[in-house]
Amino acid sequence: MLRILICTILASFSFPFAAQALTLEGHLVQGGMAIGRVDPAVHVRFEQRSVRVSPEGLFVIGFSRDAKTASEIELQHTDGSVERHPITIQKRTYKIQRIEGLPPSKVSPSPEDLERIGKEIARVKAVRKTNDPRTDFAQTFIWPVVGRISGIYGSQRILNGSPKRPHYGVDIAAPTGTPVKAPADGVVTLTHDDMFYSGGTLIVDHGHGLSTVYMHLHKIMVQEGQRVGQGDVIAQVGATGRVTGPHLHWGMNWFDIRLDPALLVPPMPTPAAAAQ
Incomplete structure (x- = not known):
């Protein structure tokens, strides 16, 4: 389906x-x-x-x-x-996704955690205002990781029975340590080893306000300001932040507008095809 x-x-x-x-x-x-x-x-x-x-x-x-x-x-x-x-603009229908078993502290953060979360959100918002003249966005994008798609864009998550905001990205299940590749040329604009919700977090800017984000990373292998090429290994899949298992959350933004990165790539290849 x-x-x-x-x-x-x-x-x-x-x-x-x-x-x-x-x-x-x-x-x-x-x-x-x-x-x-x-x-x-x-x-x-x-x-x-x-x-x-x-x-x-x-x-x-x-x-x-x-x-x-x-x-x-x-x-x-x-x-x-x-x-x-x-x-x-064509209208879409979105799915509802239920996730149980998360630690209560990750579903209902403490006042101290909320302060931390606010600072992290402000930093991400500032980075997403970048309006670089590069046109890397014109490339044909590739999947950053090959694996089972475990979460899709637009679905609304119900965490421990509590409805939350929609899911703005694609989740790809893969073992911890799996290489994450740059889907297109770009410049690294943010690296953070431990954000409250997203854990190890990396943002790559592709020009004109288009950026991609990689969350729950085990290890980040690039630095802020670094130029990366399509296919370069930029990180490793992990299970950091608010997760129930190792996977890559791959998101995309046009400035503050959250997009579906799955629309820019062909159907997910099988592991055997990707290895060829």
Whole structure:
């Protein structure tokens, strides 16, 4: 069932707009992202946000888990004229996931833990404001780990019977110590060995506000500011933070908007195929 769901959502869209002013390719679904191309001199706005455009005319936009289905991209030309191009975002249905047996301290943190959590969240939010001109996001992404998918984007978790916020990423079950590879080129913007919820945590920036996060790591093998290439080993799978077993939580953001990284990669390969 999971495979069918992902394959259906992975349908890609590409369409030109009037006078070839704008082209857009990607996944126009909740949790998806799209890469556009315009005249480099054009100013792009999306959802009240000014969007960076590369010297080649590339830009990227993302859609939240519960994004409204009707939206538009605004192009402001150098002569002062404005074009508005409507787009339709496909609605998704999400699953409910129940997890029992977590330590009560991880489900209902103490006041001291809440203070710590607040500081960690502030640091992550600051990093996700990065708006680097690199266009690493234009690469075809690969899976950082090959394994069984144990958690999917958008599902809501009920922890020890208490409903929590939706799950914003993909969980890949793998033994502790399994190498985690960079899914695309990027620059490391955050490393932390022991965050309250996510344990060993690593963020890689891919340019224009697109970043990927890796949680519950056993070991981080890169440093902040380091440039990494697609396929480089950047960490090891672990069971740190709030977990019930070793796995990689792989998430993706466009600034503060949480995306589904599974939409950017092909179906999960089998271990035998990945070893070839």
